[in-house]
Amino acid sequence: MSGADIREFSRPMTGPALVPLIDAIEAGEKPVVAAIEGMALGGGLELALGCHYRIAHSKAQLGLPEVTLGLIPAAGGTQRLPRLIGFPAALDMIITGRRVSAGDALKLGIVDQVTERNAGEVAVAFARSVVDCPLVSRRLSTWPPLCPADLDNILQMALARAWQRGRGALAPVACVQAVQAARLPYSQGMQQEQKLMSMLFASPQARALQYCFFSQRAVGKWSMPNGACWDNSTARPIRKAAVIGLGTMGRGIAVCLVLAGIPVIAMETDEKQLEAARRVVMALLEKEVQKLAVGLHLGLIHFTLEQRYLREVDLVIEAVFEDLALKKQLFAELSSVCHPDTLLCTNTSQLDVDQLATATSRPDLVVGMHFFAPANKIKLLEVVFTSRSSPEAVATAMQLGKWLGKVSVAVANCPGFVGNRMLRPYVEQAGFLLEEGATPEQVDSALEHFGLAMGVFRMSDLSGLDVGWRVRKAAGLTGPGVPQGQLLQTQQGYRYSPLADLICQKGRLGQKTGCGWYLYEGPGGHMARPDPWVHAFLEEYRRVHGLQPRSIGQQEVLERCLFALINEGFRVLEDRIVMDPVALDVIYVLGYGWPAHTGGPMYYAGEVGLPRVLGRLEYYQRVHPDIPHLRPSALLRQLVAKGSPPIHKWMWHIEEGSSRL
């Protein structure tokens, strides 16, 4: 039982209320044994906690994931679980919403027995054996709370953790408050649980998180403009895969494949690089084996410099340096080395997948598989199809993503695909804000206060400033021979901030060099500190260019950065790069640290109100007519003109034939 039907939360509930039902079971004189197979989640686990005994199959999983839906476990979960397993363990499960295996549940004391056999049959036998035992000691609600001496301290630390994890989310904090009430008599604790649940149940955050839950499943039902879709296309089995290029991304991808049980050929062209990759990959895998306590066949991965091994694989993922000429040459080589049916995938984050496909003899079998760093941790995968990708190739990449535990989103090929395309105007605005008087830490703090996992400058330092620099050079925006504009810099007729280029020219490439927009403990350091050098550099830049710095408030930072990103999202929809706005929200929540409790950028735009987003973009465009990304998109204007329909109706308003494909 995986808990409540989440769809019911937005309509009147039917059926008996769960709390009195669980209380009645617990208070009954007949022993009730919960037999748990598969999942016992949310209300499912709460029901089991109301039973007198719990027997779980060894493959069962148990958890209280309500926090991920913006709620708390409010059918007694916050009161019974701390009584059963103690406050620290209950807080951990309830605040994170994580699932535990049957084995761990036994260790924690949640279940009484774990079996390899049919849990129902074992539970019946167990019930017969306890039929004469008194039930008094089996009713969790009557247990006195297990209050350790340092409970106040434990609760304080849990609250701090909830704030930190939540980044403005209400539910994790409410979870701690509800568990805290388990030190009271049960009936009082339940009152507090119900009060907190009522506050959350109708909250916009809960609605947004439930939207995220369904969006992450909806993107699995992908479709392409040619009518191919998830239920009319068949994925091929992947019996063996290859990863070519074992830098940071390639190593992470190889780890993902091995963890999913897929044999991997891991290839490099340089012996030194191959050995370095072998060490890192094996260390990562051994760590995972220990963490997951699973038997993993480390022999699944074969490191090599030789292309001949590529003949055996069903799919190749290329992860070499982001250089179009290099990748084209590699794709041409793969075409002749690999079996004619082998799928050729690229992990490029923004290069033209169509051009790579054209370099091969099988453009229909070429797709992008854009993983996000660290590839073995981030759950998002952009599957990029070109106008020539076959439905089978897309289905296979989508299916492989699922197999690797990712949420895969099918997107059409365009510069930057979805995520990085929407990121560009956001990063660009941040640069302009620095020119106008802000500091990196002011911009970042506004964005982090909003709930983003990391502000734009901290994120750029982490990714490496040279990544964007290379892209701008390739686009002809900077580099030798590119004329520098007057006063406010302009390139290709529009305002352009060269600040990031100037920082790179100083050798400040972010965390890896120990300095970028911030200062770090040393190369590879993680602790960002404001850097007086950057402040002086910005002041000098403004002085040279005659820019009068002004005080820039949090609201302007958010509106300029976030609304510019959202505006590009509307353009992505106009171009039909994706078939549904939920895809953009999934990409941003899972891949870019956008706060899930706001639903994602497009859902957030709907909540703020499309007329407001439009109005503020129009205002900023009047102030900055030389910034095209602030010009409101046609779709946004059209939606506002139509009375701002709900997000699931947006695509109805896109004119037929506007697809770029």
Ligand SMILES: CC/C=C/CC(=O)SCCNC(=O)CCNC(=O)[C@H](O)C(C)(C)COP(=O)(O)OP(=O)(O)OC[C@H]1O[C@@H](n2cnc3c(N)ncnc32)[C@H](O)[C@@H]1OP(=O)(O)O
């Ligand atoms: C008033 C009492 C209140 C009690 C509080 C609660 O119980 S809140 C609900 C707590 N439970 C959860 O949050 C569980 C959510 N579900 C999952 O974690 C997973 O779906 C699963 C159960 C682990 C199964 O995962 P799997 O990968 O096998 O399948 P999908 O996730 O793809 O799901 C299949 C389809 O089922 C739909 N679905 C799943 N859970 C729910 C749910 N609780 N309510 C409604 N619908 C649910 C899901 O949307 C998929 O539907 P499709 O139409 O096929 O996309």
